[in-house]
Amino acid sequence: MSSIVERKKLVKGRVVLIRKSVLQSISTVKGVVATGIKTINDAVELDFTKSVSFKLISRTKSENPSNPAGKVGKETHLENNVSVLRTLGERKEEFDVYFEWDHNDMGTPGAFYVKNEMNDEFFLVSMTLEYPTQQITELEDQNHIHFDCNSWVHNHKSYNRIFFANTPYLPGNTPGPLKTLRQEELKNLRGDGTGKREEWDRIYDYDVYNDLGFVDGDGALGHPVLGGNKNYPYPRRVRTGRKLIQKPNNNNNNQKGDKYEEQDDEDYYVPRDENFSQGKRREFSQIVTKALGGRVAPLLTSLYLKSTSNEFNGFEEVLKMYEGGVNLPLSITGTATPPSALNFPTPHAIKESKFAWVTDEEFAREMIAGVNPVVIRLLKEEDFFVPANLVCNCTQPSTVTKKDLEANMDGVKVDQAFAAKRLFILDYYHAFLGYLTKINELPSAKAYATRTFLFLKDDGTLKPLAIELSKPHRCGDRYLGTETIVVLPAERGVESTIWLLAKAHVVVNDSNYHQLISHWLNTHAVIEPFAIATHRNLSVLHPIYKLLHPHFRDTININALARKSLISAGSIIEETFLPGPYSMEISSAVYKNWVFTNQALPKDLIKRGLAFEDGNGDLKLVIEDYPYAVDGLQIWNATKLWVQDYVALYYSDDNAVKEDTELQEWWKEVVEKGHGDLKKEQWPKLQSCKDVVETCTTIIWIASALHAAVNFGQYPYGGYIINRPTQSRRWIPEPKTQEYEEMTNNPQEAFLKTITPKYQATIDLSVIELLSTHAKDEVYLGQRDSPNWTSHQRAQELFKIFTGNLKNIEKEISDRNNNKELRNRTGPINLPYTVLLPTSDPGITYRGIPNSVSI
Incomplete structure (x- = not known):
């Protein structure tokens, strides 16, 4: 400390940083990839402190009239390690730093340079200067200048870094000595739009979705590039500059945009400061390993689903996934005690009742208080009546009529309900109908475009009145129109099973x-x-x-x-x-x-x-x-x-x-x-x-x-897959068919063969x-x-x-x-609507509003 005491006009600072750990990077949900990297933790304390240097920059005084940039002080290094701040998942360390700085000559600091002379990077959390002065505006802390950094600092050969104090300025109000630096930093962040982005880059640029790839057998129109094309518009994503490869099986109609970004499994880019924190990387890796690696990967190659049916054997087998799990055979696991490979937390929807989800009230309630409460709308008179255009000589589409709706409207007439704004619709007709021909040609897909009509009861709950199921109608080799059926609520017999299947198609x-x-x-x-x-x-x-x-x-x-x-x-x-x-x-x-x-x-x-x-x-x-x-x-x-x-x-x-x-x-x-x-x-x-x-x-x-x-x-x-299935594999059975007979004799089996099967359900639940x-x-x-x-x-x-x-x-x-x-x-399942409670503990809590789209 003797050398410090001898210095003149010292300004003391406190630097908080995080040294890089080996468990630093995860590029895919497959795991952690940053292995074999030499880390800062390998260096001795002295080497680290002498390898990181700082220079203060004035915000009030310039170098000279020809150079408006702020005056730059002498270089200084980190001093003694003051403390280690114990935090969740990260090891923050505090260091003292002392600057030679004469206020009369240099003015007030407003930024600083930091230089990293090591081969590895570190995370700079903040720096705080003890700087009491009357020249700091009354809007600021009168005793300190804070620099909120929160950024990775790489080797100085890659780029030099500048950080600004926390005082906000509109561009026109920026102190003169900081204006050029402000513009230069933005220029660095924009880049020049060329080249492959490296892992340490902090460059933000736009690109189309040309990194979604393709699968074997894709034709010229298969898996198109999204964005930059009037046929396939899309928001932009961050440009990475990875090598572009031509899509296979293209023909003369191939467009310039039909190129895809090539990335190795363990190689992807986001601007350096956009990576998850070290703690979140570890936690994310652990969750992925548990959810995907521990459940899905064994199922991908196991004989379990190859040698057994991919169908659930009744609702009881679905429930076993949450109540003890379904064990894999020893021949697959290779352990003395087979693990419960299909063992998931009990979803909130069935914690209070295992069957309340099936009620019409809960079906309707989830449209305004469930996972997707943002689509239901007021029914308009103009979309109530669908013209009954003839499709071909053999088929006439069904349409919803006033009689259909009024059968369950508690004596209220349709005209009265329109006037009182009591009719609503969950409408997926236009979103899906145009793609149903393609979808229904997939190996196991059998889907409709649905419209669900609902009535607002006196007690404030919604009551489903009718479900309209539509699909493109095929007459010979041609699709000539839309085939529509209408299903009404029923509580008994085969009609109640058809109603349950219709609701399943809506939920899909x-x-x-x-x-x-x-x-x-x-x-x-x-x-x-x-x-x-x-x-x-x-x-x-x-x-x-x-x-x-x-x-x-x-x-x-x-x-x-x-x-x-x-x-x-x-x-x-x-x-x-x-x-x-x-x-x-x-x-x-x-x-x-x-x-x-x-x-x-x-x-x-x-x-x-x-x-x-x-x-x-x-x-x-x-x-x-x-x-x-x-x-x-x-x-x-x-x-x-x-x-x-x-x-x-x-x-x-x-x-x-x-x-x-x-x-x-x-x-x-x-x-x-x-x-x-x-x-x-x-x-x-x-x-x-x-x-x-x-x-x-x-x-x-x-x-x-x-x-x-x-x-x-x-x-x-959705954790209870039969409440929110993601696939439909059968249409509503027609009388005198094998499927209709099966539906009559075993409604549960018919229902489960209609929705997401076992293997796909396991993946869905894990994700x-x-x-x-x-x-x-x-x-x-x-x-x-x-x-x-x-x-x-x-x-x-x-x-x-x-x-x-x-x-x-x-x-x-x-x-x-x-x-x-x-x-x-709360509804029949007795699940309070808590998802918009602002705060939450970690885990699956069904509450909490994070600041950002972070998962």
């Missing part, structure tokens, strides 16, 4: 639409372009960057893993979900009509006819006990209030929005590149403070509450168990992973108010769940 439609559209497309896929554009165009100094950045945490990484193992050609989704190889095409077809502004919850509810504005401008729900909407609107309103107050801190008027060059370029890229396949006219112009508030609130809503609502209920409801699990290091809405995420004290105060409002909402949601008069809150 719903399960597939949920996974491909409501979940993957409408949250995961659409949010990634916003994350890319934010890093490319909004400096870390920008207040909107600080607002939005937490809501992109882990999204790019989880999406890359999904493209590798879940939605790629021949992978899990194609193997276990109804549309098979057409799954992603269907999501592309729906994306054509995706409109950003309609993702705002109030507009979504109004568009679906489930809410309206009264004379005072207040939003009123058509179904008052609509758990997703009631809880969601509270979360939406609290979020919007927080965003509104935050935005007002930085934009004094609409002109300030228009003059914000970074903000305008950000939005331009979102519209023209990130979502460039959609019509520009549908996007807001981002010319006012109101536009900024609505836009940012919608982004946060999609990434947090909307994703939570359609994700974390997957296992609680949704993983997707429904909260990580230990999750950061929830109303939380930040760093207490010093901004130095703006008023912003910190407003965020605390937001956090407090969410706590109040959490209590109100719990109170509603305890209100027995609100029958849709």
Whole structure:
């Protein structure tokens, strides 16, 4: 310390960092790949501290008139290791650092350079300077300058790193000495659009979905590239620069876009700071090993399903998967005591009752309080009557009539119900009908496009009235129209089995639409372009960057893993979900009509006819006990209030929005590149403070509450596969057929042979168990992973108010769940609607709103 004492005008800092561990990287759900790597932990303490150096940069004084960049101080190194901070899954260490810095000569620090001279990287968490001065604005901490870093620092030969203090500035208000550095850092993050991205790169650029691959036998039109093609529009994903290979079996009609990105199994790229934390990597690997490696892999090669039927032998065998498990033979496991290979946690849907899921009330309730409560809409008179056009000389399609509906409407007439807004529909006709010809030509698929008609009863619950099942009608070798049958509720006899099968077909439609559209497309896929554009165009100094950045945490990484193992050609989704190889095409077809502004919850509810504005401008729900909407609107309103107050801190008027060059370029890229396949006219112009508030609130809503609502209920409801099957393999049996006789004699067997079989069910359950699990290091809405995420004290105060409002909402949601008069809150299965409670413990909890699409 004697050398330190002798120095003049010292500024003390505290550096927090994490040294890289060997269990650092996982590129696929197959496991951990970072083995054999020399780590920082191998180095001695002295070598480490002398291999990391820092230089402060002034924000108030420039080098000279010809060089406006801030003055740079002398290089210094880490001093003694002060402490080790024990945290979940990570080993944070604190070091002292001392800078020679004369305030009169150098001004106030606003940034710093860091140089890593080791071969390996380390994670820089933060640096805090003890710097009391009157020149720091009244909005900041008066005694410290905080640098919230949270970034991997690689060897300096790859790139030099700069970090800025936590004080936010709009571009026009940036201190002169920091302006050039601000622009240079954004330029580094954009890259030049060329070359293969290396694992240490921090470059954000756009690309189409050309990394989903293909399978043997694909023709020129099989597994098309998504994005950049008017026939297959899609949001963009992060560009990796991997080698492109020509798709096989192409012909003269092949388009330029029909190339695919080639990636080795253990080789993929996301910008370095987008990787999971070390703790989450370990946890994710363990869950994957348990869920997929421990259950699915043995089944892939075992004689168990090759030598036995792939059909469940009754509902009791399904229940065994949760009550002790189904053991594999010794010849497969090679152990003295065979493990329970098919042993899953008991899903919430059957914890209270094993049969309540089958009731009509629960079937309808899950449309407004289940896994996919975002599709049901008010029935319109114009889509009630379907023209009964003649298909061919031998078939006339069925249509729903007033008589069909009124048979179960408790004496209420259809016209009265329309006037009172009491008729609703779950409509999957247009989403699936265009693909049913292809789907039904797959080896085991037999599917309909469904419409389900429902009535709002006096007690506030929904009652299914009729199910319309449609499929393309074949007459000879030609498809000439649509064949439609209508199934009405029944409680006894063969008609009740047909009704149960019709409901199963509805749920298969719903399960597939949920996974491909409501979940993957409408949250995961659409949010990634916003994350890319934010890093490319909004400096870390920008207040909107600080607002939005937490809501992109882990999204790019989880999406890359999904493209590798879940939605790629021949992978899990194609193997276990109804549309098979057409799954992603269907999501592309729906994306054509995706409109950003309609993702705002109030507009979504109004568009679906489930809410309206009264004379005072207040939003009123058509179904008052609509758990997703009631809880969601509270979360939406609290979020919007927080965003509104935050935005007002930085934009004094609409002109300030228009003059914000970074903000305008950000939005331009979102519209023209990130979502460039959609019509520009549908996007807001981002010319006012109101536009900024609505836009940012919608982004946060999609990434947090909307994703939570359609994700974390997957296992609680869908873990019981017969409640939410993903495949349909038989149409409704016709009289005088073998299937009809089997349905009459053994309804359970007929039902199980219609839905997802055993092997595919095992994979489905393993995946949704993983997707429904909260990580230990999750950061929830109303939380930040760093207490010093901004130095703006008023912003910190407003965020605390937001956090407090969410706590109040959490209590109100719990109170509603305890209100027995609100029958849709728990339903026949007695499962309270908790998925929009803001906080959660780790695990499958059926609650908790993470800040981002992180799983």
